[in-house]
Amino acid sequence: MTAQEVNAFLAEVYPQLNDAMSGYSVVDVVPGGCTVRLDATEAHLRPGGTVSGPSLFTLADIGGYACVLSHTGPEALSVTTNLNINFMRKALAGPIDGLCRILKFGRSLVVFDVEMRTCSDGLTVAHATGTYSIPPGQPSNA
């Protein structure tokens, strides 16, 4: 699936995503990974005026989900089993890119990491590693 197809699919099966906390999209899909973006506004800030942890977690989680979707086809039922995130620098409102790499694409588990950088200056603000579980009987490329 292309970035556009993943976005259309997410809008259909996961309307909550951009109903409540809008601003998330897939901007690029490449073999072995993808790039997701958060256009952080006032709604994504926490005390101190910086982008909140839940907003960046959501970006990382969508990144992993987009990796699975774009590399298996429209399959909405895979679920996150683990996600570890480190917050490294404060990020002001504005676009933040999540560069996602698939570290392992197994039969039942997909392991990925996501480096989150502010588009304005390219600084890494957070880094996450996670695992998606693909239920048995789903299409998979590995």
Add this chain to the structure above:
Amino acid sequence: MTAQEVNAFLAEVYPQLNDAMSGYSVVDVVPGGCTVRLDATEAHLRPGGTVSGPSLFTLADIGGYACVLSHTGPEALSVTTNLNINFMRKALAGPIDGLCRILKFGRSLVVFDVEMRTCSDGLTVAHATGTYSIPPGQPSNA
């Protein structure tokens, strides 16, 4: 600070929390920990009709923040540096309690864990461990 005081403080300094994804509150504060609650509605669901990862991450993150606030006083500037979460069972809409324990309350780092259970049946749906960093010069009880 009591649960009520923490809720009032959060409403003041972190309006985004319940603007976008409402339903979070502190229900109890005890020495060495606290309990936070998510009243999960349709807005918190992901594909498959179960409570989303970002919703549970937010619950865990608020739990750690409430631990810091309730044990140091109204200090809004502490930040999450790391959070690791495991998702174990699907949870339907309804109240979910996050039972938070402070594992370490150091001068600059607070380590906590949160066990998240559906109130209807008491099953553990997710578990998180995290670290908050308290900036130098803040009040602290350790």
Add this chain to the structure above:
Amino acid sequence: MTAQEVNAFLAEVYPQLNDAMSGYSVVDVVPGGCTVRLDATEAHLRPGGTVSGPSLFTLADIGGYACVLSHTGPEALSVTTNLNINFMRKALAGPIDGLCRILKFGRSLVVFDVEMRTCSDGLTVAHATGTYSIPPGQPSNA
């Protein structure tokens, strides 16, 4: 399997464990968990004279393995897929107990946590959360 049976099994299938870094054993098995112990000596210390991170990681990993073994029977092939560990206090040489709880015992994944405490004063020195994967076709109680 009892603690004694797990120790005998580990000695047989995992001789490296106590060849290189001796001092690890299972001291108790209960429904839903177990207790493992490290008798930390000079060999387990790192710079600064405190018990090393790898020694405590090993204790946590054995704790998860003992949870799987004691609740499924002698099955050596399950593997760790993820382990997250927080180090909270320095521990001097001496016995350290790892109190392990099974958070989820699924068909293919077992999630557990381990609280590591020095036996001398009961202080928590480290906390870990991990996942073991049980290959298909293995006996399992869930």
Add this chain to the structure above:
Amino acid sequence: MTAQEVNAFLAEVYPQLNDAMSGYSVVDVVPGGCTVRLDATEAHLRPGGTVSGPSLFTLADIGGYACVLSHTGPEALSVTTNLNINFMRKALAGPIDGLCRILKFGRSLVVFDVEMRTCSDGLTVAHATGTYSIPPGQPSNA
């Protein structure tokens, strides 16, 4: 510090490292990171004949430590506060490289990740993210 200087320093302050589980060394130091190596032998194997989790954890931990040492000078007292590791593929005995990147070099916390690849075929067998804490009053380049 160069790779050679870090190795000499480790041999002096951390003799336990290669006493018990030999085979660890720093093979390269570059700005913003370093490469560490484990020459995995029979002693590093777990049941199933593959390199054990504790052996790979140790490689990742040394990688973070070497990042701190090589970028601050001979300072033995920094400590790991958190390490999260994902195991992705089984690795047979033989050399495994840990490619370490410094994600953040703060005043008190250093965040790094380590990709571990078997030298024989370049496959990623494990990935870790961790944090070292540098005590106040230490030299630091950030």
